[in-house]
Amino acid sequence: MKRVLSVISILFIVSNVLHSQFYSGNELLDMLEKTEIENKVYYTMAMGYVVGVFDAYDGVLFRSPSNITIEQVKDIGKKYLIDNPETRHEAAYVLLVRAFREAFPMKDLKK
DSSP: OHHHHHHHHHHHHHHHHHHOOSOBHHHHHHHHTSOTTTOHHHHHHHHHHHHHHHHHHBTTTBOOOTTOOHHHHHHHHHHHHHHOGGGTTSBHHHHHHHHHHHHSOGGGGOO
């Protein structure tokens, strides 16, 4: 059953990529690199986007520890964008899901 849900979730993500994207990885990284003082609106939008993607897929495509902080979530996403410039043209939410799946694979918490 879990495999079926995972496959359905992955197909859902792929189909959404074909329809629309709010931000590319380049756009999201640009917003995350702004400080709150420099441009509070873009920084806040970026943080909301990252946390929204995290909350939407946590427990479905990856499983994070219960004590993770918002700052850690942001850092994981931002680091992935910085470390993978070759894919930053892709939809930001796809890149964030990849980052979170690498950081928190489902298999690690099945015990």
